[in-house]
Amino acid sequence: MELNLLTIDAARSAVQERTTTSVALVQSFYARIQKEDAQIGAYLTLCKERAVEQAERMDRLAAEGKPLPPLGGVPVAIKDVMCTRGVRTTAGSKILGNFIPPYDCTAVARLEAAGAVVLGKLNCDEFAMGSSTENSAFHPVRNPRDTSRVPGGSSGGSAAAVAADMAVVTLGSDTGGSIRQPASFCGVVGLMPTYGRVSRYGLIAFASSLDHIGPLARNVKDAAIVLRTIAGRDPMDSTSAEVPVPDYVAELEKPIRGLKIGVAKEYFAEGLDSEVRQAVEKAIQKLAQLDCEIVSVSLPHTEYAIPTYYIVATAEASANLARFDGVRYGYRAKNARTLSEMYRRSRDEGFGAEVKRRIMLGTYALSAGYYDAYYLKAQKVRTLLAQDFDQAFKKVDAIVTPTCPTPAFKLGEKVNDPLAMYLADIYTVTADLAGIPGMSIPCGETREKLPIGLQILGKHFDEATILRLAHSYEQAVKN
Ligand code: GLN
Numbered sequence: 095m096e097l098n099l100l101t102i103d104a105a106r107s108a109v110q111e112r113t114t115t116s117v118a119l120v121q122s123f124y125a126r127i128q129k130e131d132a133q134i135g136a137y138l139t140l141c142k143e144r145a146v147e148q149a150e151r152m153d154r155l156a157a158e159g160k161p162l163p164p165l166g167g168v169p170v171a172i173k174d175v176m177c178t179r180g181v182r183t184t185a186g187s188k189i190l191g192n193f194i195p196p197y198d199c200t201a202v203a204r205l206e207a208a209g210a211v212v213l214g215k216l217n218c219d220e221f222a223m224g225s226s227t228e229n230s231a232f233h234p235v236r237n238p239r240d241t242s243r244v245p246g247g248s249s250g251g252s253a254a255a256v257a258a259d260m261a262v263v264t265l266g267s268d269t270g271g272s273i274r275q276p277a278s279f280c281g282v283v284g285l286m287p288t289y290g291r292v293s294r295y296g297l298i299a300f301a302s303s304l305d306h307i308g309p310l311a312r313n314v315k316d317a318a319i320v321l322r323t324i325a326g327r328d329p330m331d332s333t334s335a336e337v338p339v340p341d342y343v344a345e346l347e348k349p350i351r352g353l354k355i356g357v358a359k360e361y362f363a364e365g366l367d368s369e370v371r372q373a374v375e376k377a378i379q380k381l382a383q384l385d386c387e388i389v390s391v392s393l394p395h396t397e398y399a400i401p402t403y404y405i406v407a408t409a410e411a412s413a414n415l416a417r418f419d420g421v422r423y424g425y426r427a428k429n430a431r432t433l434s435e436m437y438r439r440s441r442d443e444g445f446g447a448e449v450k451r452r453i454m455l456g457t458y459a460l461s462a463g464y465y466d467a468y469y470l471k472a473q474k475v476r477t478l479l480a481q482d483f484d485q486a487f488k489k490v491d492a493i494v495t496p497t498c499p500t501p502a503f504k505l506g507e508k509v510n511d512p513l514a515m516y517l518a519d520i521y522t523v524t525a526d527l528a529g530i531p532g533m534s535i536p537c538g539e540t541r542e543k544l545p546i547g548l549q550i551l552g553k554h555f556d557e558a559t560i561l562r563l564a565h566s567y568e569q570a571v572k573n
Contacts (some may be wrong), residue, residue, distance in 0.1 A: 097126055098259040102168050102316045105262055106209075109167030110156050116149035116167030120211055123169045127213070127260050134258050135235045136251040138174050140214035141181045145169070148211045164319060166209030171261040173252045174215040175222055176202055176307070177296040181212075185298045186220040186248075188231040189418050189425045189444030199296025200331065201265055201307045201324040208323045213261055216251030220446045221415065222267055222300045224248045225275060225518040228509055229448045236505070239281055239545060243502040246276030246518075252310045253280040263311040263320055267297060269304045270403050271498075271522025274534035277310055278497035278547025281536045283564070284310045285317045288555045289529035290335035292321075293328030301410035302333075304403075304526045314535065314565040318342035321557060337555050345558040346565040353563060355381055356391035356490035361521055367500045373538035373546040374496045377567065381494070384570055386563075391486040391493065395478045396524060400516060402479065403523040405459050405472035411449075412456030418444065451512065480528040487553045492560055495521050497534040497547030521549060531557045535564045537571075 109116045124142065131137050152167035172178065175185045177195035184190045198206075206212060219229035227235040227250025235250040237243040238258035245254040249266030253276035256264055266273040268286040277284025285308045292307045299305060309320035325339045357378060362371060382388050420426035420440030427439035445453070459468040486493060499520055508515040525532040530551055537548035548567075552560035 097122060100262050101312060102165060102262060102319050105168045106162055106164070106166050109152055110162045112156055116152040116211060117146060119167065120145050120149045120169055120213065123213055123260065130258055131260060133236065133241060134238055134254050134260075135233050136216055136255040136258065136260055137171070137214050138184060138217050138232055138251070139182045141178070141212060144181065145211050145213050148206060152209055152211070163207070163209035164323060165205060168210050168262050169213050170205060170210045171213045171216050171252070171255050171264045172202055173218050173249050173264065173266045175218060175267050175298045176265060177298070178202055178212065178215065181215065183215065183298070184232070185222070186218045186230040186232065187445065187449070189440070191231070191425060193424055195296070197296060200293040200328045202296065204324045205265070205320070216249075216255055216264060218251055219248035220449050221298065221411070222248040222269055222272055223411070223448050223452055225271070225515050226503070226508065227251065228505065229446060231446050234505060237280060237502050239543065240502065243504055243544070244279065246279035246502060248272040249276050249310065253277050253282055253284065256280070256282045256310050256312055263309055263316050265307055266310050268306045268308060268526065269300050270407060270526050271519040273306075273308045273310060274497050274522050274532055274547065274549060275518060277534040279502035279545065281539070281545030282310055282312060283314055283317050283533065283535050284308065285321060285533040285557070285561070286525065286531060287321060287325060287557055288531045290333050291325050291337070291531070291555065291557065293331040293334040295328055295330035299414040301407040302414065303410060304407060306526070314561060314568050315343065315346060317533070318346055318561050318565075335555070340558050342558055342561055346562055348562055350563055350566045351385040353386045353492065353559070354389050354490040355386045356389050356486050356493040358391050358393045358396070358486070358493060358495065360393050360396035361495035365499050365517070365520070366496060369540045370496050370498070370500065370546050374494070374548055377537040377548045378494060380567060380570060381563070384566060389490050391490055393482040393486060393524070395475065395482050398475050399479060399524045399527060400520055402472045402475045403519070403527060404455070404516060405468050406476060406527070408452045408456035409459045409469050410456070412453045412460065415449065415453055420444070448512070476527050479524055483528045483530055483551075492563055493551040495549045495551070497521060497549040501540050501544035501546060525551050530554055531560060533560055533564055535568060
């Protein structure tokens with residue numbers, strides 16, 4: 095079986111019709127991981143026993159002639175910020191280097207309940223802080239399309255595993271762009287749902303008001319199948335929304351004719367690579383040929399998005415990361431003489447440089463005397479950014495932009511310049527701040543064959559429209 099052509103439906107039907115078994119499929123993926131991943135570095139932990147057990151369960155169903163669930167027998171993998179019962183979950187950090195959770199993240203549990211086979215846990219930036227996966231405490235990930243380059247981040251392992259055919263689909267998390275940006279860099283599809291659409295229960299928190307779980311996949315339909323599986327209210331997460339989940343897959347086939355597509359000049363500003371601009375403009379023309387109406391919209395507060403994001407995200411991170419104190423779980427420094435020395439040294443030895451930088455920035459922004467000037471002001475600007483989108487979405491059904499200002503950069507290129515690294519998220523952080531859904535789909539490549547991503551943003555809880563638009567575009571360029 096050609097692993098590189100395998101979609102969810104193809105894998106499931108092969109297992110259902112017994113042209114292969116789920117166990118055989120799992121073994122071919124592990125063989126591929128064994129062969130390729132030394133070079134790429136996408137996986138941190140494999141969970142072979144758990145995978146084979148689930149695969150056998152699916153094979154038994156198929157052998158009895160029973161219909162498989164929607165992801166029956168399909169090999170998937172999970173970003174290592176999502177808890178997996180009995181399987182090491184590190185968040186890419188040394189401080190959780192030997193953490194074995196006693197429970198499953200809801201999104202993972204829902205995938206498995208739908209028959210998916212979890213192969214293992216994927217590398218990422220430490221606590222999902224980064225844009226290149228170079229902040230992993232273990233090792234960086236390389237971009238399968240050009241191994242001298244980064245796969246993006248923080249879900250670099252999730253994007254690279256799909257791009258290198260080491261899983262059919264994966265889960266990632268997006269706080270400021272971490273699903274869409276690596277999807278764009280690796281040439282795969284990445285979807286960030288509306289805030290509250292997918293439960294965050296069992297997701298190791300970075301910035302709670304910005305964190306989202308979503309799929310990375312080879313095509314739009316697979317992303318729709320995964321979203322349909324993991325979305326919906328979960329009593330374990332009070333911020334998960336009580337909003338009905340449409341059948342995203344059935345919605346894909348509805349026509350897109352007449353949809354109004356917004357284009358904002360603020361997303362085509364200085365710093366945008368010319369090849370990226372050309373590819374995105376060509377994609378917009380294609381949407382016009384598909385009888386969408388292109389409408390110009392304005393998102394005037396976009397220029398404040400990066401500073402706003404880095405205040406809100408670091409403030410929330412500083413609070414969330416206070417729990418890692420060496421007492422309850424995770425790394426504990428040896429031979430400390432007092433309790434406070436144990437706290438201090440555990441955190442000093444356990445956290446990496448970027449995480450410490452963010453804890454310090456966030457603590458400062460929240461401190462008495464500075465709270466109003468930074469945190470409170472950032473929250474106000476966040477509201478203005480959300481209002482920009484509310485206004486724009488009165489006129490249009492979706493907005494298209496480049497996902498990133500540049501294609502994948504070289505490993506090491508930005509590690510010593512955190513500000514340059516932060517700017518890689520310039521087109522993605524706005525959707526997280528506004529709570530709206532967004533996705534990245536491939537829309538071409540540069541002369542050097544580096545993938546370029548088209549970002550499609552939608553109204554709150556209207557993933558169906560952006561998926562439909564993405565699917566129609568994907569089918570049109572394929573033909
Ligand atoms: N690159 C951004 C950051 O470093 C976004 C990360 C994310 O979405 N998890 O915070």
